[in-house]
Amino acid sequence: MNPDNKYLVKGPIKIKTIIELISKHSINTNMGAHNIFLGQVRADFKSKSFQDKQSNVTSLIYSAYDEMAEKELSIINDESIQKFRLQSLHIFHSIGEVKAGEISLFVMTSSEHRENCFDSTKFIVEQVKKRVPIWKKEVYSDGSYRWIE
Amino acid sequence: MKVNVLFFGILADKTGMFSLRVNNAVTLKDLISELEKRFPSISQKQTKYVVSRNQEIVRTNVNLDDGDEIALLPPFSGG
Numbered sequence: 001m002n003p004d005n006k007y008l009v010k011g012p013i014k015i016k017t018i019i020e021l022i023s024k025h026s027i028n029t030n031m032g033a034h035n036i037f038l039g040q041v042r043a044d045f046k047s048k049s050f051q052d053k054q055s056n057v058t059s060l061i062y063s064a065y066d067e068m069a070e071k072e073l074s075i076i077n078d079e080s081i082q083k084f085r086l087q088s089l090h091i092f093h094s095i096g097e098v099k100a101g102e103i104s105l106f107v108m109t110s111s112e113h114r115e116n117c118f119d120s121t122k123f124i125v126e127q128v129k130k131r132v133p134i135w136k137k138e139v140y141s142d143g144s145y146r147w148i149e
Numbered sequence: 150m151k152v153n154v155l156f157f158g159i160l161a162d163k164t165g166m167f168s169l170r171v172n173n174a175v176t177l178k179d180l181i182s183e184l185e186k187r188f189p190s191i192s193q194k195q196t197k198y199v200v201s202r203n204q205e206i207v208r209t210n211v212n213l214d215d216g217d218e219i220a221l222l223p224p225f226s227g228g
Contacts, residue, residue, distance in 0.1 A: 039228055062227065063157065063158065064227070065155065065157055065201075065204070065220055065222065067204060068201065068204040068220070069227075071204060093227060093228070105227075105228050125228060128227060128228050129225070129226075129227060129228035130225070131225070132225060132227050132228075133157065133201075133220075133222055133225055133227075134225060134226070134227025134228075135157060135158035135159075135223060135225065135226050135227070136226045136227065147158055147159040147162070147223075147226075148226045149197075149223065149224050149226060
């Protein structure tokens with residue numbers, strides 16, 4: 001992975017990173033609200049048609065068209081700051097394996113007022129899912145996998 | 150023209166590769182046609198994808214330039 005990536009993170013997003021960000025913003029006393037979205041890998045129990053047997057999803061593996069994904073995330077970042085008058089915005093998306101229970105998407109919006117935070121968070125999550133060239137496959141407890149569309 | 154073709158997601162599995170150098174590409178339409186002949190399992194009747202040229206999605210036929218990076222992108226599933 002490119003070490004200069006700003007938005008794509010190798011592996012799960014660490015809780016320590018999230019705590020450090022929240023802590024960092026405590027000096028910005030012009031902010032009145034922060035909103036945080038955490039996308040967590042869910043251990044779905046799924047049927048696999050070729051075996052007609054149910055298996056747990058144990059992890060997701062994310063891959064990306066890195067440069068294009070970083071560009072698009074940057075555009076979403078700048079658009080959202082302007083549209084919702086955010087004072088700060090952090091978006092991180094995992095690449096590689098993220099186990100069930102771990103975090104693969106992090107969005108933190110900060111603004112003077114809570115409405116901007118609530119509205120922008122939903123908008124950003126939906127834009128990331130729609131516009132960023134990232135793909136995921138589910139890995140099952142028997143080691144097999146399936147691409148998600 | 151010499152172009153680099155990238156395959157992502159399920160297309161990388163279906164072709165067995167992440168990238169392919171193509172030396173005689175003229176138009177995007179011809180390139181895609183050649184790729185689908187070489188890898189029948191990625192035909193757009195079977196697998197949905199969009200095409201990008203130098204990281205911009207392209208939906209019309211264009212003449213290719215030397216050094217173009219063409220990517221075949223299945224539906225995104227991030228987030």
